[in-house]
Structure formats: C-alpha cells, structure tokens
Amino acid sequence: MATLTELTPKLAPMEPVPFVVRSIRDELSDTFTLELDPPDGVFEFLPGQFTMLYVFGIGEVPISVSGDPAQPSTLVQTIRGVGAVTYALRQVRPGDVVGVRGPFGTEWPLAEADGHDIVFVAGGIGLAPLRPAIYSVLANRQRYGKVVLLYGARSPSDMLFTQELLEWGGRYDVDVLITVDNADRQWRGAVGVVTKLVRRAPFDPHDTVAMVCGPEVMMRFSAQELEGRGVPQHRIHLSMERNMKCGIGLCGHCQFGGRFVCWQGPVFSYDELAPLLLVKEV
Amino acid sequence: MTTTLDQVLGAQAFFAGLDDEHLATLASVAEPVSVAIGRKVFHEGDVADACYLLLEGDVALEMDIPGRGPHVLQTLHAGDMLGWSWLVSPFRYAYDAQALTEVKAIRFDAVALRSAKDTDKVFGYELMQRFAEVLVRRMQAARLQLLDVYGNAH
Ligand SMILES: Cc1cc2nc3c(=O)[nH]c(=O)nc-3n(C[C@H](O)[C@H](O)[C@H](O)COP(=O)(O)OP(=O)(O)OC[C@H]3O[C@@H](n4cnc5c(N)ncnc54)[C@H](O)[C@@H]3O)c2cc1C
Ligand code: FES
Numbered sequence: 266m267a268t269l270t271e272l273t274p275k276l277a278p279m280e281p282v283p284f285v286v287r288s289i290r291d292e293l294s295d296t297f298t299l300e301l302d303p304p305d306g307v308f309e310f311l312p313g314q315f316t317m318l319y320v321f322g323i324g325e326v327p328i329s330v331s332g333d334p335a336q337p338s339t340l341v342q343t344i345r346g347v348g349a350v351t352y353a354l355r356q357v358r359p360g361d362v363v364g365v366r367g368p369f370g371t372e373w374p375l376a377e378a379d380g381h382d383i384v385f386v387a388g389g390i391g392l393a394p395l396r397p398a399i400y401s402v403l404a405n406r407q408r409y410g411k412v413v414l415l416y417g418a419r420s421p422s423d424m425l426f427t428q429e430l431l432e433w434g435g436r437y438d439v440d441v442l443i444t445v446d447n448a449d450r451q452w453r454g455a456v457g458v459v460t461k462l463v464r465r466a467p468f469d470p471h472d473t474v475a476m477v478c479g480p481e482v483m484m485r486f487s488a489q490e491l492e493g494r495g496v497p498q499h500r501i502h503l504s505m506e507r508n509m510k511c512g513i514g515l516c517g518h519c520q521f522g523g524r525f526v527c528w529q530g531p532v533f534s535y536d537e538l539a540p541l542l543l544v545k546e547v
Numbered sequence: 548m549t550t551t552l553d554q555v556l557g558a559q560a561f562f563a564g565l566d567d568e569h570l571a572t573l574a575s576v577a578e579p580v581s582v583a584i585g586r587k588v589f590h591e592g593d594v595a596d597a598c599y600l601l602l603e604g605d606v607a608l609e610m611d612i613p614g615r616g617p618h619v620l621q622t623l624h625a626g627d628m629l630g631w632s633w634l635v636s637p638f639r640y641a642y643d644a645q646a647l648t649e650v651k652a653i654r655f656d657a658v659a660l661r662s663a664k665d666t667d668k669v670f671g672y673e674l675m676q677r678f679a680e681v682l683v684r685r686m687q688a689a690r691l692q693l694l695d696v697y698g699n700a701h
Contacts (some may be wrong), residue, residue, distance in 0.1 A: 340620055365656045456621050457688055460688065465626065482696045
C-alpha cells in the first residue's frame, strides 16, 4: 500500500487553491455537475480520488472527481445537495471561485484489472465516482476481458448520466444492465434491486475485478452477491464515505475501524472491509 | 438430435441437482409456452393454476394502485421462476404478470405439481428447497427496495 507521503498532493495540502467555476449543470432535481478551471490549466487525478471542495465562508466537503482523467484541463465533480455546503455549491455561478484541495485518496484498481473481466456496480450517485474509471477502461478497452456495468437507481427519473448510459449500452464491447427500485408502466426496463443484476450479468467470476460504489447498504449486499457468484473478496473493491476534515490523515475524523478513509481509502478491497461493514457505528 | 423436455429442465439452474426420475416427473406436468409482448401471463386474483420457468424474455409483476395506476413491483428474467401462489392457500395469484417482451417459458400445471410433491415426499422436499431459496432472495430484495437506499437519507 502507498504511504501517506506518496499520496499527499504536492501543493501545500491544507491550502485551498482557487478554481474558477466554468459551468454548473443540473443532472437531477437534487444533483448537479460542476466544471472547474484549475488555475494552472491542469488538474491530474487518478480515477477514484476525491477533492476537498471549499465554499468560502461556508465549509469544505469531500467530493469525488467524476470527469475524464484524459481531459485534465477541467475538474469535473458531480454533487448531490444534502446539507449546508452541498446546497451552497448548488448556488455558485460561472465565474465564481471555489477552493480545491487534493486530489486525495486511493484509486480504483485499473492496473489490477488488466487482462481480466471488469464489473462496475453503481447505485444512485455512486455512478459519479466510478465514471472516471469507466472512461479509462473504455479508452483502453483492448486491455480487459468482458466489461459490465450494473446500475441501480431509485426510479427512472433518478438515473444519472442517462445519455452516457445509452452510449455505453450501445457499444458491442460493453454490457450495461440497468434496474430501478420503483417504476410505473412507462418504464420498460428491469425493476428490482441492483444486487439482482449481479446474478445474471455476463462475466467470469473467477477472472473478474469488481468495483462497487453507492450507498453503504447497497455496496454490502452487492459485495455479498459478487462473492456468492465466486468473485474472491480481494478482487471486490468498494469506495467508502466518512465525514472528513483534513483529508490527509491528520485529524482522525474519517476513521473507519483502524483505517483512515481519506488516505488509505476511499477505495478499499472487500477483504479489508468485510469484518468492519457489519460492525455498527464504526 | 431432438432435446426432450427433461433435458431442457435439467439444464436450468433452478433444477440443478435433481435426479432423472424427478426431472421426468416435472416434465410430465410441463409444457413449453410463448407469451406475446404486452399480454398477461396471469391476472391478480386468478386461480393460481400454474408456475412458469422463464427461458427467454422479461415479465413485470404489477399491482394496480387505485389513483396511481399500475405499479411495477419487480421484473423477472430468463432463469427466474414466476409464480408461487400455487404453493399456498388460497391458491390465487397476488399480482398481474405482464410480458414486457416476447416470452418463452415452461409452464408447470400446479394441480399436478401439488399432487406429485405430496405423493413423492423426496421430490416435494427437493422442490420446496428450490422455491424456498427463491422466496428468501425475493424477500431480501423486497426489503432492500423498502429501505429506499438511494433516497435522501437526511
Ligand atoms: C471520499 C468521499 C467522496 C464523496 N464523493 C461525493 C460525490 O462525488 N458527490 C456527492 O454528492 N457527495 C460525495 N460525498 C459525500 C459528501 O461529502 C457529503 O454529502 C457532504 O460532505 C455533505 O456535506 P453538507 O455540508 O452538504 O451536508 P451536512 O450538513 O454535513 O450534512 C447534511 C446531512 O447529510 C448527511 N451526510 C453528510 N455526509 C454524508 C455522506 N457522505 N453520506 C450520507 N450522508 C451524509 C449528514 O449526516 C446530515 O444528515 C463523498 C464523501 C466522501 C467521504
Ligand atoms: S479526514 Fe482527517 S484524518 Fe482523514
């Protein structure tokens, strides 16, 4: 595992860097995407990493990067409004300035997946932190075996990135299976929890790397289902969320059992997490 | 070489592990059926006279909610077993089942199946074990749906 020093960005890690808002786009009624211009024109990150986004005078929150790592000229982040800071982020306008620290944290295991099947399992807004990994995999499609994306949303109108889901689903070399928890009869697709898709998805469980992102309960059950199909625990990776303050392993806010989500995560392998996921209030 | 119904059934994950005699029992109460897109496989309240193993296509389990119209509770797909109301009194379907695509399935006659499982207890046990697994999985899935995990938790 990388050390804290290796993962800490080169800039003074506690100092927010001013990024100018280029655009803000509504994705869903409560979810939007920000495009931010880095001051020196480049923001490099690894799929799975997050930044600490600062609304001056309000506060700072960890948000995963949701953009394409091959296009580092813009920092793209997709955010769901749930409280003070994320609501304030929804209010920013093009030309405003927000503070950015990072990128921080561990990456999705794309190198480990080289030569193997890949299964992405996304739930709700969990598709956003996975999107950079999906872009990378599709840009290097020949390196991998089967590529499967399983996406679960609350209802058809809560589905994120629908245009891209359509595009990916239209490719002959990617299998996209989508399900929603609730639908009326207008919806012609699958209804049921995302874990059900794991059973019928076309991949070789003994030769698969799985990347799972979504609400914690959904990740727990998805990991169990993947394991039930034969994917070994160490090949299943989850992105965890915990409240954060420093983002760089100093304050202990993000502790999850004996681990710090900010620098030892957010992406962990399931064999590290399985015993902890069942412990309440960790 | 033609494939017999026993062989088709034996190749289904749902019946994995059943011996030849039990597969033959199943085949004796089974028939292949097709359901056109948009047609109902069964209606809520109808006598539950069959269950169906889906071979191809998708089926929606629906319930009509007064004032809100038909609501899809769950969809079933190839390999899934459709219908368990035949197992328990009052033997009436609890939902509408509508074909979302062209559907190919194997239909099992419920009266014959009930009598076969009561006559041959080992067969009955094997069958119930498989249905129990489906029921437990569906109940767990339904609970997860109820939790509304993607909803605003705050
Ligand atoms: C590594 C990491 C990556 C993340 N990536 C994203 C992302 O890409 N997009 C995104 O929208 N959010 C993401 N989050 C979650 C985001 O950080 C929180 O939603 C945010 O901190 C809430 O701050 P707030 O001030 O708006 O709300 P607060 O006022 O702090 O909280 C409002 C309510 O939301 C609850 N809450 C706070 N944080 C979370 C959380 N993480 N999960 C569930 N409930 C929470 C609180 O308990 C409270 O009830 C990520 C979190 C982590 C740790
Ligand atoms: S947020 Fe401070 S240690 Fe992780």
